[in-house]
Amino acid sequence: MRTMTPPSPDGATSPADGGGKRSVLAEWQLALPLALAFASIFLAPLLMLVGVSFFNDDKITQPGFGQWAKFLGDPFSYKVIADTMLLGLKTVCATIVIGYPLALIYLDASPRLQKVLIFIIVMPLLLSVVVRTFAWIVVLGREGVVNTLLMQFGIISEPLRLLQTELGLVISLTQIEMPLMLLPLISVMSRLDPNLRDASSALGASRWRTLFKVIVPLSMPGLVAGCLLVFASSTTAFISQTVIGGVRLIYLPLLIWQQSLVVFNWPFAAVVSLTLLVSVLTVVSALSYLGRRSGGYVHG
């Protein structure tokens, strides 16, 4: 806390200044327990993970770069990395395509309808991961809701294979991750000045022009935040990936699980984990860089 007391005439530090210094120190100290907690819960395990990855054998006795060499030397690894990132990007695209119009509908809805909509939007977050994943099995299965309906209407003659395909996985992830796209989008959009739309319209702009020149650029911060959350969450969604995608679709989380809990090769699992972390962080920082460049105009 700074006080407005002027320095005393002889140039000595006034008591108020000394008090100010002490309180700055106290504030810093107040944050210390939390910092220690974070360090022990997040930072220490991460450092241990890094440490474990530099051992050659699964008993963790011989230090070396063997596991890294094994992982990075295998073309299969790159396919898994690429598949995982692509899965994230496809889910992000699907949530944008469905989520953005939904956000626009939400904004135009009456306050009463908005309450109902927000409940539906948040619903996936309220259900257990296992329950909603199994629900998708019921929906997407050979004799599930989708196939039964499509066959009844005569659109298809053979059941579609949706389970254990990437398409089925993207469909279910889109529903599961939708709240993470919609909530930041709606929160940014509902803070936009409603007069902006009217102003655009009065200046002669069509609805589409207003959408692409005014609403989309101004909702960029929310869109980017949504993309980050959906991307990070869908690339690491182990249960959905495994239960709906099955064991033939291999993504990084599955590889980590196999190596750590099936084969018990912890150093290799550590290498894959760090690869997942770095790949997700790279895409996320690229997205947030783009977001910072386009964002920051809300309440301008």
Place this chain on the structure above:
Amino acid sequence: MQEAVKANAARALDVEDLSVRYGTSTAVDGVTLAIEPGEVVALLGPSGCGKTTLLRVIAGFVRQAAGRVRVDGATIDHLPPNQRNIGIVFQNYALFPHMTVAENVAYGLRARGLKGPEVEARVSRFLETVQLGGFRERLPRQLSGGQQQRVALARALAIEPSILLLDEPFAALDRNLRLDMQIEIKRLQRTLGLTTILVTHDQDEAMSVADRIAVMHKGKVEQFDTPVAIYDRPQTLFVNGFIGTTNLMNGRVASLQNGRATVALDAGATIELAAPAGLGIGAPVLMSVRPEQLALSAIPGPDAWKVEPGLALPIGAQLVHEARTTDGTFLKIIEPRRAVSNDAVRVYCTLAADARPTLFPRST
């Protein structure tokens, strides 16, 4: 500088029997206004009187339940806002925060399909008009309130609208800037010859900027007249109370002759003044008279009533007296301040020489 902006032909605007309902409540109730080409009209009233709703109907943002809006005789009710060619300046300016000043002004031109050099020329011309030529590349948040308003004005004018709508344009500005902007808008409006409608709850603003004022109350236009007429000849009790300060005195009609009534005031005097239609003898009435149209006097008479003088406050060149009548009404009286005043003996109140009191029926 003004020659650069060519004056386009001013349009007449007619609002005919217009009503707007929100659910069960009526926001605008049968409003009719005939606005002359090139005229500045202020919609004046307290908040919730329907003035902003009326403006939004003209702009096309709100659909009316009944009635028509015509520009130069042609109805515009079926047109969406983006085809009405009406310029609007919002109370909060609603500048596009992600666009520079120049991009904001160019927005309407680009939406009309204008390209490159033509857009450039018009943007420069209108930014010069509002004296912001050097601010092209600034973002709205880097401008002061007054500058933002001028950008909003340039943006609205650049599309060469047929009508200009201003929604509480001065409300967000501080006092000194407000007067500057009022003068500037009035000057611009004169040069461009634009028919302009201004929404405000500030009577001074309406008085200073508008050619005619429509005083609105509960969705209805109570009076549509020049500022002077509204001040001097308020037609309803609401207008009378809303514009300026006034004194209301109870009385009864003693006699009626040739459209003039003799009123016996409860305070104890008889006054003769123009009677509104529909008054009978003995009818309870309210006499409204402005503070500067009352005078204190030392001489009793039939048209003077006794008062008990209270505080006297010197305000500039004027002296504001407070006085209490025998029937318990407090009056405000404004007189020019004199060097010598014999307030102790001036215990009678009369109408001043040029007083224009107004009579309203009183519900008992």
